[in-house]
Amino acid sequence: MNTNKIQVFKKELLNLHFYDQGQFFISLDSTGRKKMTKLLSPKEMGDMFDTLPDEEQDTQDFLQEMEPEYAANMLSEMYNDNAADILEHLDDKVSEVYLDLMPERDANKIRRLMHYGVDTAGGIMTTDMISLKPDTTIMDAIAKIKRDADLAETVNYLYVTNYERTLIGVISLREILVAPADALVQDVMTEKVISVHPEIDQSDVAQTIRDYGFLAVPVIDSQERLIGMVTVDDIIEVIDDEAQSDYSGLAGVNVDDVSEMPLTATMKRLPWLITLLFLGMLTATLINHFDVLLNEASILAVFISLITGTAGNAGTQSLAVAVRRLALSDDEQPSMMKMIISEVITGLLIGILTGVTVMVLVGLWKQNFILGAVIGLSMATAIWVANMAGSLIPLGMDKLGFDPAVASGPFISTLSDLTSVLIYFNIASLLMSSFL
Amino acid sequence: MNTNKIQVFKKELLNLHFYDQGQFFISLDSTGRKKMTKLLSPKEMGDMFDTLPDEEQDTQDFLQEMEPEYAANMLSEMYNDNAADILEHLDDKVSEVYLDLMPERDANKIRRLMHYGVDTAGGIMTTDMISLKPDTTIMDAIAKIKRDADLAETVNYLYVTNYERTLIGVISLREILVAPADALVQDVMTEKVISVHPEIDQSDVAQTIRDYGFLAVPVIDSQERLIGMVTVDDIIEVIDDEAQSDYSGLAGVNVDDVSEMPLTATMKRLPWLITLLFLGMLTATLINHFDVLLNEASILAVFISLITGTAGNAGTQSLAVAVRRLALSDDEQPSMMKMIISEVITGLLIGILTGVTVMVLVGLWKQNFILGAVIGLSMATAIWVANMAGSLIPLGMDKLGFDPAVASGPFISTLSDLTSVLIYFNIASLLMSSFL
Structure with a gap:
């Protein structure tokens, strides 16, 4: 391409939404991406990078294709919560290289953010924001917003802090626009501000933003000083990630990336299956243990x-x-005790009702109501135990600090195969003389 | 309470965020709610009702506790997308009563919204918004926003339409604030606007808002006329609802409302269990059909x-x-064909690898590699068929227009019990002479 065509292409590219620029960038091969990097300034590239998924391997690979100086500049131009998220997923040594190449001030801001756990309010908050002082006039506030709007991730809410940096109010851009120019910020602002602490879990931040219908929520430290804000776009990611992880847990397969490559898919699904196969073999040996009983009463099979x-x-x-x-x-x-009691009763009810149904069905089919009773009783007990396992195992894992979604559906049902067989053959051998 | 105390209470109540007012309202009993209704104007009550979940039975019950005139007034004061959502969940006759009692103009707006499918962009959009004309000055635009801000659900984005009401641009409140007062809207606005049509699925709207990091997206009709906008708060509900429904589908139980009442929980879980019990009985009769084989080779059990x-x-x-x-x-x-081919190969790979593993395990355990081969071959085939069922059944349901999430995990595994047993006993009886 000659220089003129390149400039036309660049103009067209920058005319696209940042997200579309990013999608185009992703679609290129390594050579194409390098060419595009040459074409765009670190700031232009940073705007685009703000739309890429922070936690994905690809994003980190793209970064490492660039000259370190260029990458560092780009990171410092990005919203600092996004930059911190990308750097957090790199090796400490590698991320330090980039941080050292950045302007000191940006690097320090990003370092502070990286210091919080990735799943906490601090880990998803941004510090790119504008705060106002209570004794500022609306006119001056507007001037400040005009001047600094480019640096902030959002100006839809402006938080008000006193001279100790304590959060004392919030004012929306809409309220600023509607207020008389000579009014003071403190006369217009809302004093009751819902805020969160940096160490709370990101899903609780999501819940707060959702419940109140906010576009952002401020983050304050233990001295109530404003240290950042979490915006609604980060919250959407959180809600989706949490749902995804619950879902993956239930399925016993990580569905984060639904690749259609059979080999990748196989490698993702096989480990769990083979692990559970060994648990299944345990069930098989248990049945094998009852081979005498099975020989005498093959109807049990x-x-x-x-x-x-x-x-x-x-x-x-x-x-x-x-x-x-x-x-x-x-x-x-609900309280832990309430949950347990509720599950105990629910399991009993479901067990008894299903057990009675199967007792009648088997009794009628085989014209043998004692056999029906054996099957019904076994099923009622097996259901009750499976219900307990299904609710108590995740509860226990949660109390021990593990993600309860790790207790997968396949694991619970394979474990329940084992307990069910144990219950069934024990009840059957106890009552065998009566139904044969 | 005397009048004075009531006024203090009212003031304190209205000082709370609308969401907290709503949570307090929900916590009251019927008498308490009626008292609160007497205390608040329809507008005040409407602000609070905007935070309640539209689709829940409770919300509709609360409405019907009020005097019809009051309820109609309140609905007309609410954001019209929320009012339409509530009315959509009522009987047509009942909702008509409220609509008839409302100011004609509000009723017509709400009627138009109710006309779209609940899961579409039209069904979740609002028409409470401010649009600007391209030849308006920024100063006049600000005056218009000041005047109408209260009527709009959000003023963070203002859509620009020409005199045929065609959508031609978008301008953010931030851009308006930063622009010179005498500039024209058309000089400041962005001309490339991402928009959606009212009939597209709400999950696609969610994807658009998420990808681009928007706070809202405009809805246009087939003539490109602006008819509404979808805001990010509605999108959060959509993302959560869709995740919830996928999750519920996988579990075979609706987890929308995790009540801890054992009787309610039982009634919610039992129908699926009993339905699948009949499918399980079919598997039992199938095994019963092979009783001669089982008698001869009880090891199969x-x-x-x-x-x-x-x-x-x-x-x-x-x-x-x-x-x-x-x-x-x-x-x-990925394309349908690609998905199917990928699943066929993935199923084969997983089947073969698991089958070989179990063949070795059983062969070693029973010192009988022909038995091992029977089990391995059966398992490989059963896995392959279960994989096909797990991927093709939801794909087929999707093509037929059903929600693929309805094909539940328990259904697939119960169906797979049937096919697995069929495969197992057929392979075993074919090869029986060689392993006994």
């Missing part, structure tokens, strides 16, 4: 999959409900 | 749950991936 399958289904249901409950913020969560 | 369980796990994994893929917007989705 007919109901193995009915009992294990139904108990597994019940366990999966109670697991799903338990994981969902634990995902709610603490103040919406 | 030992591996029933291993084969059905593992195939069920594989089916659940592929179901989860398929549902996730189908949830992606069309342009991110």
Whole structure:
């Protein structure tokens, strides 16, 4: 391309939305991306990078394709929460290289953000924002916003701090626009500000923003000083990630990246399957242990999959409900004792009702109500145990500090196969003389 | 309470955020709610109602506790997308009563919104917004915003339409604030506007808002006339609802409302369990059909749950991936043919690798590699079939226009029990003479 054509191309490219620029950039090969990097300034590239997913390997690879100086400049031009997120996913040594190449002030801001846990309010907040003083006039506030708007991630809310940097109010851009020019910020602002602390979990921040319908929420330290803000676009990512992780847990496969390459898909799904295969082998040896019983009463084999399958289904249901409950913020969560009691009773009710149904079905089919009772009783017990496992295992994991979504559906149903078989054959051998 | 105390209480109440007012209102009993209704104007009550979940039975019940005239007034004071959502969940006759009691203009706006499908852009958009003309000066635009800000759901974006009401640009409140007072809107606005049509699915609107990091997106009709806008707060609900519905589907239980009342929980989980019990009975009769084989080779019973369980796990994994893929917007989705081919190969790979593993395990354990081969071959085939079912059933449902998330995990694993047993016993009876 000659210089003229290149300039036309560049103009067209920059005319696109940042997101579309990013999608185009992603679609290029390494050579294409390098050419594009030459064409754009670090600031232009930074605006585009702000739209790329921070946590993905690709984004980090793109960064490492650039000259370190260029990459560092670009990072310092990005919103600092996004820059910190990208750097957090790199090796400490590598991220230090970039931070050292940056203007000191930007590097320090980013370092401060990287210091918070990735899943906390501090980890997703930005410090690119404008705050106002209470005794500023609306006219002066407008002048300040005009001057600094480019540096802030959003100006839809402006937080008001006193001279100790304590958060004392909030004013929306709409309110500023509507207020008389000579009014003071403190006369127009709302004094009751809902805020969060940096160490709280990102899902609780999401809940707050959602409940109140906010576009952002301020983050304050233990002395109530304003240290950052979390904006609604980061919250959308959080809600989606949390849902994704609950869902992946339930399925026993990570669905974050639904690649259609069979080999990648196989490698992602196989480890769990093989692990659970060993648990399944345990169930097989257990059945094998009852081979004498099975030889005498081969009719028992007919109901193995009915009992294990139904108990597994019940366990999966109670697991799903338990994981969902634990995902709610603490103040919406019923107490632990209440949850356990409720699950004990629910499991009993479901077990008894399903057990009676299957007792009647088997009794009628085989014209043997004692056999029906054995199957019904086994199923009721197996369902109750599976329900307990499905709700208590995630609850226990949560209390121990693990993500309850890690207790997967397949794990619970494979575990429930084992307990179901144990229950079934023990009940059957106890009552065998009566139904044969 | 005497009048004075009531006034103090009212003032304190109105000092709270609308969401907190709503939470307080919900916490009251019917008598308390009626008292509160007497205290607040329809406008004050409407602001609070805007924060309540539109689709919940409770919200509709609260409405019907009020005098119809008061309720109608309140609905007309609410954002019209929220009012339409509430009315859509009522009987047509009941909602007509309220609409008839409202000012004609508000009723017509709400009626127009109710006309769109609840899951579409039209169904979640608002028409409470301010649009500008291109030849307006920034100064006049500010005056208009000041005058009408109260009527609009958001003024962070202002859409620009020509005199045919065609959407021709967008300008943010931030840009208006920064622009010189005598500039024209058309000189400041962005001409490339990303917009959506009212009939597109709400999840695609969500994807657009998310990708571009917008706070709102305009809705245009087939003649490109501006008819509404979808704001980010509605999108958060959409993302959460869709995730919830995928998750509920996978679990085979609706987790929308995680009530801790055992009876409610039982009633929610039992229908699916009992339905699947009948499918499980079919599997039992199938095994029963092979009773001669089982009598001769009771060792076969030992591996029933291993084969059905593992195939069920594989089916659940592929179901989860398929549902996730189908949830992606069309342009991110791989083609149907690609998905099918990929799943066929993935299923084969997983089947073969798991089958070989189990063949070795069983062969070593039972010192009988022909038995091992029977189990391995059965498992490989059963896994492959379960994988196909897990991916093709949701794909087929999607093509037929059903929500693919309705194909639940428990359904796929119970169905896979049936096919697994069928495969297992057929392979076993074919090869029986060689392993006994």
